[in-house]
Amino acid sequence: MREITYARKIRFQFLLYSVFLFFLLEAVFRLPYFPSVQFRLADKKLHCLQTSLDLYSIPWMRLCSNQSLDLYHPEKNIRYHVSTDFKGERFTSATSGNNNRSLSSGPPEIWILGDSVALGYLVNDQESLPWALDSIFQEKKNQKIIRNLGVDALGSFGIQERLEGILEYSPPPIVAYWIYHISDFTDSYRELELQNSGRKRIFVRVSYFLSKYSAVFNALKIIYEKYKPESADNLVIPSSGSVLGADHPHRKAALSLFTFVKEKKIPLVLVFLPEPNEKYEPVVDSALVKEVRQIAIDSKIPVLDLQQPIYDFWKEGNQEIFLPKDGHPNPTLYRFIAEEIAKSMRQ
Template identity: 80%
Template sequence: MREVTYARKIRFQFLLYSIFLFFLLEVALRLPYFPSVQFRLDDKKLHCLQTSGNLLSIPWMRLCPNQSLDLYHPEKNIQYHVSTDFRGERITSAVNATISDRASWNSYNKGIPEIWVLGDSVALGYLVSDQESLPWTLDSILEQRNSQIKVRNLGVDALGSFGIQERLIEVLKDSSPPKAAYWIYHISDFTDSYRELELQNSVKKRILVRVSYVLSIFSAVFNTFKIVYEKYKPESADNLVIPSSGSVLGPDHPHRKAAISLFEFVKEKKIPLILVFLPEPNEKYEPVVDSALVKEVRQIAIDSGISLLDLQQPIYDFWRKNSKEIFLPKDGHPNPTLYRFIAQELGKNIR
């Protein structure tokens, strides 16, 4: 009997020490000595899970509404500012960005013609401040022309083809189709299609995503484990681009199916979609034109009757001529120089 009591005492002490250690780590990891953990916690203030539907519905990631955050990514040594409006869309105009009363953001004129910029982190403007993002720069160009058209940033991190279709379904509930919708294609869409297909087919995966999201908001320990895991297993990190060679999209590939579904949807809803292709960066952050994946997606778009704006060669020529860096160092997303060039090309297309 004494042995049973002693064993229970040991287990209780172990549990008590474990809880104490956990809370000690929670406090310690929030100190300035761990900037990577702090970045993860701060970044989660910008990202919300869609709350519509029941707990078993697909948990789509969206930007949180009415945010104004200064973020610093320590690994990439980049500091940037992100603001969102009442719709959870990134701000694209200096008018809204300078409003001190955030409650006044909660209105907009539905009668104004719009340009939509769709896509993932490239469309969103990952790691650049509001005024350096593509939609903001494009809106500034149109404003200089005294155009009444406004640009909306519908980009969301790690959004694939099927996710873009779901995003459009949400937006169309309160908005009419735009004058043009530019999908800034990114080759990470290839891997995002697998993730989104798994979310559609697996209830367990949906629950795990929700649990992971909650833990990532509140727990520094959980974020530390994720950082270490991604460091030693890089393929687990978000937006990892798998190099493509040869034919990569078979007839039943989830990316092909998702793209075709999106193309059929925009035609049904009379959304004038323009698919925009950019060069992808290689390991030296130099632009690469016409990867096998891009060629196949371009052909799918052509077969589906979707308009194209291929900026791969113009951007490559711009890079060669000016000898300027066009991708963010240690990252590969477009830098402000590239975003300005893309915005100018979109401006020509709109004209």
């Protein structure tokens, strides 16, 4: 009996010390000495999961509403400010937060769709593509409402679902631009798994909760990501020959989205940008981009291919167009893209 009691005492003490150590590490990792952990905790204030009483519902990521955050990414040494309105959409003008008009009336709308490139990852509100496009229309005294519907890591399935939600309270825009990015290739796998696996949906919800509130969890994620072998972010996917087979999730997701926008009478335009290589130089017509472009053309979806114009702009200007240590467009490139989009609308 004494041995059983002693064993229970040891287990209790181990549990007690483990809990104490956990809370101690939670306090330590929140100190300024761990800026990477602080960034992740702060960034989670910007990102919310769609809430539902059903744990098996698909946990789509969205921007949280009514946020105004100053963020600092220590690994990339970039400071930027992000503001969102009551709809959870990033500001596209200085008056975005004061715009309480009816969502079914007012000036014609232009929607910017996509992932972190459309959103404007790592740049200030006024440096993002939608803001730059809005400023061009303001300069021309051409009244339009530009809406930034970009969300980090949003693939084709996620864009379709986002449009379904937007259409519940907004009529179709005069035009919607999907700023295509190669990360959609892998996002399609992830989103398909979310659709088919209830266990994966629960895992994502638990992981999100821990990453939002636990410094220890974020520290472990940083260590894991640092040492796991993977290719650099936002770089061209090495490929040769055909990339998208007939049953590839990315092809199916794109075709589903194209069918959806036609049914809902959303005038979608697919925008292609050059991708950065390992030296952060623009690469035109990677195998993946060529196939997605052909899928769009075959589906009679208008294409605005800015790859060569951007390459020429980079070559002639001899200036950086991607963020250093990252690969997302910098403010100079966003402004150029906005000017090209505005030019295409006039034509």
